[in-house]
Amino acid sequence: MLGVILDTVQGNPVGAVGGLLVGSLVIFWVVPFLYNFFFSPLRNVPGPFWARFTILWEFRQLMKGRSHEEYIRLHKKYGPVVRVSPKRYSIIDPQDVKKIYGFGGDFPKSEFYDSLGDPKNIFTVRDNEDHKDRRRKVASLYTMSAMVAYEEAVDRMTTLCIKKMNDLAASRRLISIPKFMQFYAFDVIGEITFDQNFGMMENMGDTQGIIKEIHAMNNTIGIMGLLPELQSTWRAAQKVLFSGTSTGKVTEYIWNQYWKHRNTNSGAKQKSQYDTFLRKVLELEAAHKVGRINVLDSCGSNIGAGSDTTGITLSAALWYIYRNPDKLAKLRHEIDTMTAEGRISDPVTYKQAQEMPYLNAVIKETLRVHPGVGTILARVVPKGGITLTGGYYVPEGTHIGTNAWPLHYSETVYGPDADQYRPERWLEDKPQPDYRDSMMFAFGSGSRTCIGRNVSLLEITKVLPQIVRKFDLKFEEKKDPWDAWCAWFVYPKYKCWIEPRQPVENEA
Template sequence: MAFLRDAQNNPTVQAILSSLRHADAKAIAVGLPLTLFGIAFSYYFIALLYSLFFSPLRSIPGPFLARVTRWWEYRAVKLGNSNQEFIRLHKKHGPVVRIGPNRPVVHEQNIFAIQDNALHKERRRKISPMYTMSSMVSYEPAVDEMTHVCVGKLNEFAKEGRLVDVPHWMQYYAFDVIGAITFNKSFNMMENEGDTTGMIQGIRGANDFLAFWGIVPNLVPWLIGISNVLGMTSNTSTLVSYAMTQIDNTRKENAKSTVKGTSEYETFLKKLLQGESEGRLKTPNLLDACGSNIGAGSDTTAVTLSSALYYLFQNPDKLKKLREEIDHKEAEGSLSDPVTFQEAQNMPYLQAVIKETLRIHPAVGTILPRVVPPGGMELSGTYFPEGTEVGVNAWVLHYDKDIYGPDPEVFRPERWLGDEKTSIMDSMMFAFGGGARTCIGRNISLLELTKVVPQIVRKFDLVIEDADKPMDTYCAWFVYPYYNGRFKVRV
């Protein structure tokens, strides 16, 4: 408290206090708010002038409001079409656009050459071996079990002639798979034909919160604090509580050495707990990994699965080619039921369908930003000073005619087959992010996609309702598709 004593003895401070003691209370009551308002107004006015006329980003084109506020981005996210707005913005202004005072967006994947911070590197290093494809393939029994449940329920729906919310159903499937892989415990969403846990609503609410209020991050602690004071339940509390319960239960099971696990595979959580017993991981690492599996892995997979089915059944010629490949493999006896991951790697048209789905409908529709490191850097022919928050959008990259040809809005898996440009197209793919920030759950998603898509295609037809209309989508963080359809057992 020494600094307080020094302040009290400071002549300037004493003079100010003396003036306040002798000042008229009414004058202070009127003058102080005006003074504070004047200070605030001056601060924002100076910031506005700087952003308009002196900022090193002032020459970058974009919406006028974006020069002085984040309102343009917030409005685009709030309207649910920011992915399309970013495409329109780049078409109008070119490879570099400004969507906020310190927030340019570039049409270049190399943004992710920017180095990661040490904390992220360390967190990722501890758990990344568990996400390799060789590790993921060990979870095939879990995927097979949930795929069997999915096919059984779709058979029921087909017999009933039921109209199905396909994206929602694929979300149930993805959640049940990730629950089985992570905890050896399905969420039973497919069996219950709904989310009785509240997990989907909670995660979507959390993602929307991040998409909207992440634009003004300084307000986030205040908003969280207000919600806590008002007793409002956090959108992520259900997820955290569930993950912690599973961690505690599995610890107890592991402590009983005589108890033998019932799973055909070692669950993701058991691998994490092994790392904990070896001193490599702690409880926050376990919660982080389990929460990421459920929160991020389920939505991205569900979006891609439902998009793949939509584009296949809306394009009969592409569907026919995939079925011909499946039928040929079945005829030569090289295709299991369900399809194994290894078998799927030898199906080039299936792989092209998956790549084309990831291209035409990447799950994440918002920009993925990075902060320019000390010394600044050049991207897309523009120099950015250190501290600039530069972003890139997957939808903009994936609809680039110079890379993907004159028809990027067309679902055409053939673009991935036998063309010398394939390696260039691959290098621009951004469905799972890029660089060290590539989605760590990428292989989980690919495992599910390569197994369940051929299984549904070989067994069912899907008649999409209002097939003559474009598919509705809503984009805050993820680009959720919306459509209904009726499954029919394939004859």
């Protein structure tokens, strides 16, 4: 074949161009087509027809904003292993998930994560040993006991949130709850991390332009992550067209706060009214336990995990609670009963919230039915390959991973009512075998579990009972008041009116 092409192009410039095009087609499409169809050990893995030969099928689903729903449909149709592109496979069998994401595993992240460019952070770094070292240096800052030290800061922002919601109720203004919950999440993170909130709730807007940048970043990782060959070109174009990287504002803000804290507090020796997260990182830096890259890692993780994931989860929780009056009544009964008995305060402390079983079931069920990310968290199969539970041998270099949405909606794991919002499932006797907790994938799994998980849970646990005990939400009366868009994160969209809570007889 190659000889024919060479004979054709000799002495003919036009033929040379045509020959190169034909040769490229053969090398980059025809050969993979034939290999995947006839010779690949994964040729029998089911999936959409075009996914066998091109990434365009997966790319199209992402551009439609419905990847999270499409993955659920695929796994219901084809089973626990599905081909989503020539080199990418989605898996949801619990045993396979444990193999790939379990502690001590040797499955590095794929090139998907290179789309955010440099410098690498604790989330995007692909090498497992590098990640382990970075995480070890700051892990003590993220324990829940360390997080609880910031309750004072969370309470201040929660008080502001309730005040703002009272103002919105008085104005009878139709608002986007997902936007407002993200404003809350960012203001809390600013207060915890830097002792300075972003002013988003007060101004009802993206005051720093950071939300816009983070959403654009998520769009980038979702789209460019599927096109590793174009990532270097994209990063070069960013520098020319946008004067920086996809996270320029976030990085600049962190460094400004870094120097402000150092210059006004003698490195880390003086204390403010409480130890901010950044001040604790500076103390580690002063003791030569971490470097500046770890400062960016930890503060960036706070802004990422403590904002998008928190805002999404709170928005979904409020939607499902208020759209299911029986669930709302049960949660309010728990809150009101414990308030009357003097077992919880106003605001609820984190310690008190741990003794509220239905509240915790609501939070867990919300994380199950609406996890933040709607695509697979891809890993690269290491040397020697892997055999999946269904008997498929996956050769080294293949990209394989789990999408939280089909996993969380799996009837094998969560029962025949997996598609229903039912917090009670977490309060019932456990089935055998019970994979429910170990397959909760909202924050990832294993050694790569999101380091900011406890930041997010602290925020959610503190504010949710405050809103439920004080306000009613009235939704727009239209055919489809709810929507969700998946670029990479799955952002909910809906609007409602906030009203002061009206007592209802026999609410429980």
